[in-house]
Amino acid sequence: xxxxxxxxxxxxxxxxxxxxxxxxxxxxxxxxxxxxxxxxxxxxxxxxxxxxxxxxxxxxxxxxxxxxxxxxxxxxxxxxxxxxxxxxxxxxxxxxxxxxxxxxxxxxxxxxxxxxxxxxxxxxxxxxxxxxxxxxxxxxxxxxxxxxxxxxxxxxxxxxxxxxxxxxxxxxxxxxxxxxxxxxxxxxxxxxxxxxxxxxxxxxxxxxxxxxxxxxxxxxxxxxxxxxxxxxxxxxxxxxxxxxxxxxxxxxxxxxxxxxxxxxxxxxxxxxxxxxxxxxxxxxxxxxxxxxxxxxxxxxxxxxxxxxxxxxxxxxxxxxxxxxxxxxxxxxxxxxxxxxxxxxxxxxxxxxxxxxxxxxxxxxxxxxxxxxxxxxxxxxxxxxxxxxxxxxxxxxxxxxxxxxxxxxxxxxxxx
Amino acid sequence: xxxxxxxxxxxxxxxxxxxxxxxxxxxxxxxxxxxxxxxxxxxxxxxxxxxxxxxxxxxxxxxxxxxxxxxxxxxxxxxxxxxxxxxxxxxxxxxxxxxxxxxxxxxxxxxxxxxxxxxxxxxxxxxxxxxxxxxxxxxxxxxxxxxxxxxxxxxxxxxxxxxxxxxxxxxxxxxxxxxxxxxxxxxxxxxxxxxxxxxxxxxxxxxxxxxxxxxxxxxxxxxxxxxxxxxxxxxxxxxxxxxxxxxxxxxxxxxxxxxxxxxxxxxxxxxxxxxxxxxxxxxxxxxxxxxxxxxxxxxxxxxxxxxxxxxxxxxxxxxxxxxxxxxxxxxxxxxxxxxxxxxxxxxxxxxxxxxxxxxxxxxxxxxxxxxxxxxxxxxxxxxxxxxxxxxxxxxxxxxxxxxxxxxxxxxxxxx
Numbered sequence: 131x132x133x134x135x136x137x138x139x140x141x142x143x144x145x146x147x148x149x150x151x152x153x154x155x156x157x158x159x160x161x162x163x164x165x166x167x168x169x170x171x172x173x174x175x176x177x178x179x180x181x182x183x184x185x186x187x188x189x190x191x192x193x194x195x196x197x198x199x200x201x202x203x204x205x206x207x208x209x210x211x212x213x214x215x216x217x218x219x220x221x222x223x224x225x226x227x228x229x230x231x232x233x234x235x236x237x238x239x240x241x242x243x244x245x246x247x248x249x250x251x252x253x254x255x256x257x258x259x260x261x262x263x264x265x266x267x268x269x270x271x272x273x274x275x276x277x278x279x280x281x282x283x284x285x286x287x288x289x290x291x292x293x294x295x296x297x298x299x300x301x302x303x304x305x306x307x308x309x310x311x312x313x314x315x316x317x318x319x320x321x322x323x324x325x326x327x328x329x330x331x332x333x334x335x336x337x338x339x340x341x342x343x344x345x346x347x348x349x350x351x352x353x354x355x356x357x358x359x360x361x362x363x364x365x366x367x368x369x370x371x372x373x374x375x376x377x378x379x380x381x382x383x384x385x386x387x388x389x390x391x392x393x394x395x396x397x398x399x400x401x402x403x404x405x406x407x408x409x410x411x412x413x414x415x416x417x418x419x420x421x422x423x424x425x426x427x428x429x430x431x432x433x434x435x436x437x438x439x440x441x442x443x444x445x446x447x448x449x450x451x452x453x454x455x456x457x458x459x460x461x462x463x464x465x466x467x468x469x470x471x472x473x474x475x476x477x478x479x480x481x482x483x484x485x486x487x488x489x490x491x492x493x494x495x496x497x498x499x500x501x502x503x504x505x506x507x508x509x510x511x512x513x514x515x516x517x518x519x520x521x522x523x524x525x526x527x528x529x530x531x532x533x534x535x536x537x538x539x540x541x542x543x544x545x
Numbered sequence: 546x547x548x549x550x551x552x553x554x555x556x557x558x559x560x561x562x563x564x565x566x567x568x569x570x571x572x573x574x575x576x577x578x579x580x581x582x583x584x585x586x587x588x589x590x591x592x593x594x595x596x597x598x599x600x601x602x603x604x605x606x607x608x609x610x611x612x613x614x615x616x617x618x619x620x621x622x623x624x625x626x627x628x629x630x631x632x633x634x635x636x637x638x639x640x641x642x643x644x645x646x647x648x649x650x651x652x653x654x655x656x657x658x659x660x661x662x663x664x665x666x667x668x669x670x671x672x673x674x675x676x677x678x679x680x681x682x683x684x685x686x687x688x689x690x691x692x693x694x695x696x697x698x699x700x701x702x703x704x705x706x707x708x709x710x711x712x713x714x715x716x717x718x719x720x721x722x723x724x725x726x727x728x729x730x731x732x733x734x735x736x737x738x739x740x741x742x743x744x745x746x747x748x749x750x751x752x753x754x755x756x757x758x759x760x761x762x763x764x765x766x767x768x769x770x771x772x773x774x775x776x777x778x779x780x781x782x783x784x785x786x787x788x789x790x791x792x793x794x795x796x797x798x799x800x801x802x803x804x805x806x807x808x809x810x811x812x813x814x815x816x817x818x819x820x821x822x823x824x825x826x827x828x829x830x831x832x833x834x835x836x837x838x839x840x841x842x843x844x845x846x847x848x849x850x851x852x853x854x855x856x857x858x859x860x861x862x863x864x865x866x867x868x869x870x871x872x873x874x875x876x877x878x879x880x881x882x883x884x885x886x887x888x889x890x891x892x893x894x895x896x897x898x899x900x901x902x903x904x905x906x907x908x909x910x911x912x913x914x915x916x917x918x919x920x921x922x923x924x925x926x927x928x929x930x931x932x933x934x935x936x937x938x939x940x941x942x943x944x945x946x947x948x949x950x951x952x953x954x955x956x957x958x959x960x
Contacts (some may be wrong), residue, residue, distance in 0.1 A: 135612060137667050137676040137709075163663055163746045171663065172615040174678075180615070197550060200587040200595070202580045203618070203683060204700050227642045227652065229699075230689045237642065237652075248578055248586065252552050257902070261552040263589075268618060268683070274645045284644075285619050294552075487672070 132456070135482045136160070138173050139500060140496045152433035153279025155445050159500045161453075168276025168284040175500070176432070178453035181286060183431050184266050186287045186318045186450065190311040194304070196262045196291055201244060203268065205236045209243045223271040225284075237270040242423060245292045246401040251421060256296055256411050260304060264291035266428065278348065280433040281389060287428035295420045296411070301396065308394050308424050312342055316391065319431060320448025324438060325391065328353050328362040329376060335398025337375075338367070343388035350439045351390055355381040362388075389434050391426075397421040398497040445501030446524050454482040455500035456542065459493045461509040466533070470508065470518070473535035479542055481506075498523070506538070506545075546869070548899045551575070553588050555911045566763060568694025568846035570860050574915045576868075577941050583691025583699040590915070591847070593868035595702060598846050599681050601733045601865065602704045605726040609719070611677045611706055616659060618683065620651045627819040638686040640699075652685040654837070657838060660707045661816040667739045668834060671711055671826050675719060679706035681843065693763065696804060697847040702843035709833045711826070716811065723809050723839050727757055731806065734846060735863030739853060740806065743777040744791060750813025751942045752790075753782070758803035763852045766805055769798040777803075804849050805842075812836040860916030861939050869897040871957065872917035876924040881948070885923065885933070888950035894957055913938070919960075 138160030148154050148164070155163045161176035172180055188198065202289050204227075210216035211283060216236075218224055225237040238244075245263065252258065268290045273284055280286065291308075295301040309327065316325040321344050328341040343353050343362060353367040363383070373380060402408070402419040411417050432451075439446045449455060456474060458481050459490045460467035471483045482502060484493050489510070497505045507519040517530045518538060553575030563569050563579070571577045576591035587595055601614065619642070625631040631651075633639055640652040653659075660678065667673065681704045688699055695701065706723075710716040724742065731740040736759050743756040758768050758777060767780040771793050773941050778787060778798070788795060816822070817834040826832050840886060847866075854861045864870060871889060875882035886898045899908050905924070912920045922934040932945045933953060946956045 134611065137612065137664070137678060138671065163666070165619070165659065165663075166621050169619045171615050171617050171659075174612045174614050177613055177615050195550065197552065197589045198592055199589050200592050202584050202586050204580070204584045204685070204698060206581050225642045227640045230687055244580065244586075248580075249552070251578070252554050258552070263552060270619070272645055284615060317611055 131482055133482060133486055136174055136482075138175065140499055142495075148279060149277055150281065150433075150437075151440065152281060152436040155436050155440055155499070156280065156433070159445055162280060168273055168282070170280055170283060170429075172429075175453045179432050179435075179447070179451050180428060182451045182453075183319055183428050184287070184289070187266065187315055187426055187428065190314050190318075191262075191264050191289070191291055192308045194311050195260075195264060196264045199263055199265060200267060201238065201241050203238050203270070205238055205244055207234055207236065209247050210236065212247075213243055213401065215243065219337045223273055225270045225272045231255035238267075239269050239271050240423075241265065241290060242292065242397065242401050244403075246405040246407050246421065249419070250405055250407050251295055253294060253407065253409050256409055259294055259296045259409060259419065260300055260301045261294040262291060262304065263294075264289060264424075278350065278433070281348070281427075281430045281437075282350070283429060286430065288430075289426045289428060291424040293422040293424070294407075295422070296409070296417070297420055298398075301420045301422055303317075304420060305345070305394065305396060308422075309340065310427070312392050312394065312424075316342060316344070316424065319451050320435060321391065321431075321437060326353065326355055326360065326362040326388070327368060328364050328388070329372070330364040330393070331367050331396065333397065334400060336396035339393060339395045340489075341390050342392035344391050344434050344438065346389045346434065346437050347387055348434075349387035349389040351388050352385060353388045355380075355384055356383055358382070361473065362386075389430070391431055391434055392424075392426040394424045395422060397423055440501070443495075444499030447501045447503060449503050452501070452503050454480040454502050456481045456504045456506050457497045457500065458483045458506045459497055459508065460485055461490045461493065463508040463510060463513055466513055467508040470506070470535050470538055473539055474542070477539045477543070479539075502543070546897055548897060548901055551589055551897075553590065555914055557910075564692055564693060565694035565848075565852075567696060567851040570851050570855055570914070571695065571734045571848070572715050573776070574860055577695060583688055583697070585698060585844075588842075590868045593914060594850075594862070594866050595843060597866045597868075598734055598843050599702070600706070602681065602730055602841055602843065604731050605733075606677075606679050606704070606706055609677060609722045609726050610675075611679045614678055614680060614929065615682060616653065616656050617692050618653050618685070620653055620659055622649055622651065624662050625651065627662075628658055630658065638688060640685045640687045649916065653682075654686050655834075655838075655840075656680065656705060657707065657812065658820075659818050659821040661822050661836065664709055664834070665820055665822050667708060668822065668824050671824055673713045674709055674824060674834070675715055676709040677706060677719065678709075679704060679839075692764065693848070696763070696842075696845045696852075697765070698844060699842060701845065703845075704841045706839040708837040708839070709822075710837070711824070711832070712835055713813075716835045716837055720809065720811060720837060723837075724755065727807050727809065727839075728743040730841065731757060731759070734866050735850060735854060736806065736846075739766065741775065741803070742771055743779050743803070744787070745808070745894065746778040746782050748810065748812065749815060751811035754808060754810045756805050757807035759849050759853065760801045761804045761849065761852050762802055763849075764802035764804040766803050767800060768803045769793075769800055771798055773797070777801075786798055804845070804852070806846055806849055807841040808835060809837075812838055855916070858910075859914030862916045862918060864918050867895075867916070867918050869895040869917050871896045871921050872912045872915065873898045873918045873921045874912055874923065875900055875906065876905045876922065878923040878925060878928055881928055882923040885921070885950050885953055888954055889957065892952075892954045892958070896924050902959045919957070
């Protein structure tokens with residue numbers, strides 16, 4: 131893509147109305163636009179990141195047997211009253227709205243109730259189970275204070291998968307698969323080393339739920355990590371009893387701030403009971419469906435990646451989620467750069483071509499701020515020396531490659 | 546994909562609470578689920594259709610120079626008050642909601658105002674123009690009566706592109722490109738022959754706007770078509786004066802019901818003026834940006850396709866938007882069918898494999914209802930005769946091909 135086609139602009143100066151690093155950098159680099167506190171439009175570069183993260187999540191969910199659908203944003207109160215979660219006293223961050231006839235509706239903040247209700251249409255026999263349905267969509271939460279940039283928005287993208295199983299055994303089998311899928315997601319988006327499966331409070335049907343927490347100074351949670359075992363405990367269940375239960379020793383645990391990037395819950399019959407979501411088993415007996423839910427904040431992940439992958443010059447995108455792999459900077463060499471751009475794109479590589487009429491200083495600063503993994507510089511001096519300069523944004527290492535397009539393509543094919 | 550993995554089920558009987566053909570068939574075939582009147586969840590098969598339509602739209606928008614972004618669902622009243630469109634008296638199908646502090650917000654039904662407002666951050670010079678930004682997202686309209694299934698929903702998918710040009714000349718150039726792109730979209734989704742560019746009422750900056758209307762008995766609009774010229778006039782501007790202006794003769798026009806599947810508008814300075822959206826021209830003079838907007842209802846298109854491509858047995862998807870190209874029906878021949886399924890999917894073909902434990906009658910009826918372009922039948926008799934049966938859903942023509950997987954792959958590669 132040519133940068134001249136991109137309508138966004140970078141901003142040099144820090145923003146006064148944003149305290150979080152992620153919003154500062156994403157706004158300044160032109161990835162998001164602040165519509166109001168906690169509500170951000172996703173600009174073209176940001177959408178590419180969101181789509182890459184979403185596609186990684188999709189891929190891992192599909193591998194577990196997940197099937198994608200799209201639930202609704204508008205929800206009926208009758209459905210939520212069945213579990214006594216309609217009232218604002220029960221759920222404090224609802225957005226509500228009204229039909230023309232005055233009937234109150236809600237804006238989706240989650241979908242356990244509508245999903246359990248819908249599945250009564252599709253589940254009748256043990257042969258229908260298990261079912262793993264997921265959704266990647268915008269949800270809404272009426273947050274009173276939104277200070278963490280895109281990590282805690284009033285409207286944000288997330289993935290939610292709901293599992294419907296015959297019994298606890300069938301459920302547990304999937305629950306373990308989900309743990310692996312989640313680990314894969316966080317590895318692939320570049321947060322693997324800093325992300326720990328964390329024991330958190332469960333519900334009526336399981337002792338614990340599991341959160342996936344990424345260590346970060348920007349985190350709102352406190353966790354206690356056993357580095358050797360690679361697991362952690364959320365402060366909310368950090369008691370002697372729990373530590374003993376999990377075989378953890380207080381003296382080897384390290385306290386850290388962390389961002390909750392995902393969570394998985396065993397729901398048991400909590401939702402199938404009120405909706406009478408039942409199936410006939412092999413013996414013809416009516417049984418309640420055993421449910422689970424599995425969330426990942428897609429836009430929160432984008433924010434977390436920025437929090438953990440940046441320096442004082444800007445963002446440093448991990449390759450798997452970078453909007454473009456290569457940032458091609460033409461310093462008054464648009465003709466030569468165009469040739470290289472064509473060769474790279476024909477070879478299937480993702481290139482952002484800075485073809486703008488701007489000076490070298492601006493282009494270098496913008497490239498560092500926007501954070502593509504490689505900066506490929508075509509300057510007059512380089513052209514004279516029959517070479518291009520390739521800078522790795524993360525390591526800062528600079529290499530020189532022959533000006534021949536085919537050589538440049540080969541360089542990136544072998545990286 | 547294996548049908549056993551799909552959690553949806555078909556419904557044999559007509560639904561009492563749906564009057565539209567599109568909702569009847571899409572619900573019965575398991576493509577959508579009715580959450581409430583005018584609000585439908587998109588089930589896995591439906592999501593595949595929506596994504597195919599959206600990708601065709603994306604492709605055509607990108608070719609015109611469009612850049613995709615994602616605007617917000619929550620909108621600020623200050624922005625809408627600038628054009629005096631905040632009040633429910635001005636816009637009668639608003640959904641409104643409230644922040645915790647009582648501030649009223651709106652749910653997006655369109656984005657002219659927020660887009661014009663946002664662009665004041667990105668447009669300052671003639672060098673920044675033109676800009677073509679588009680959005681494929683859910684929007685909300687508080688429809689009092691929703692009787693047309695997914696063709697007039699309270700929440701639905703649409704694409705909206707907003708163009709920002711220096712002046713009317715630069716705008717007109719794009720407007721003509723957009724007409725071609727729209728024609729391509731409707732051709733590609735299988736509605737080309739029935740869709741007419743239709744003159745409708747303009748605004749302060751242009752005599753006419755242009756609608757794209759698909760002839761259909763399910764339509765809510767009345768248009769007058771000149772078949773020879775391939776254009777039409779909406780009833781709202783069907784006057785002697787307009788006909789004369791367009792060089793049309795009343796006697797050659799045919800009255801038809803039609804569905805508005807897209808529209809394009811010249812907005813001129815209508816929105817740039819209240820937002821003071823200006824740029825400096827080549828001479829350093831401050832000028833208002835000239836805007837246009839271009840909408841396509843993605844979910845409405847899905848509904849329209851069903852209205853125009855079905856028979857009494859069910860849906861007949863055009864190949865470009867079918868969730869799967871091939872419906873592989875195993876009649877107690879799962880082993881052989883699995884082999885064929887593997888060969889076809891390795892060859893990159895989209896196959897829905899009916900591996901369910903159900904009788905032939907059910908499988909044939911479901912396949913006709915669901916409407917994939919080809920039904921590939923593996924039965925005991927066929928296997929004995931070393932052949933498979935391939936039925937074209939649209940023409941009904943049946944062909945027999947050797948049971949060899951490679952021969953079956955070849956058959957579909959050459960189709």
